[in-house]
Amino acid sequence: MTKKEKRALRLQICRMLDTECAKCKKVDQALDGKKNSERDSAKNQFQNYCITECSTGERLRSIASELTGEKIKPPKKKSFLAATRQREELTPQSYVADKEKGMKDWQIAMQYDISTSRFGKIKKCWREQGLLEVGV
Structure with a gap:
């Protein structure tokens, strides 16, 4: 060209x-x-x-x-399947259950459609309130 x-x-x-x-x-x-x-x-x-x-x-x-000169693939539309499967709210109990299943924190955050930094803040609040053990 x-x-x-x-x-x-x-x-x-x-x-x-x-x-x-x-x-x-x-x-x-x-x-x-x-x-x-x-x-x-x-x-x-x-x-x-x-x-x-x-x-x-x-x-x-x-x-x-x-x-x-390259074929640009159209981006994938976001699947809203995760949003329909999403639980109503992330709770300390659901977090512990997901951790026991072997999920990583970033996977849990994605499951609830929240950022990893926001997820970290939520965990910090839970620890301060005594709802989550320090080692988890």
Whole structure:
């Protein structure tokens, strides 16, 4: 691919971002009424929609694959199966039961759809309240 062809593809990507993504109604609805810090967080979470479900995102991926010469696989949509199987709430008893099954902390955190750092804070609170032994 020549430099001119690559440049044309890059410009096409920029135009799509400027014309279609910048004026996206779905993003505007998701970000409406949020403050700056909340806005950044919501924008990051909304990118998953853009990558997996938006037709513009699919076109951008196809142009990018032409540009790089590699076939870019579409990202896997998040399976919400874990959310449907998710227990109502993580408790010290369920944590101990999962540990006895041989699960690691990060696996338990994924099972309950929480970050590992948040999971660590929850465990710390349980220890301070005496709900969880120190060695667990």
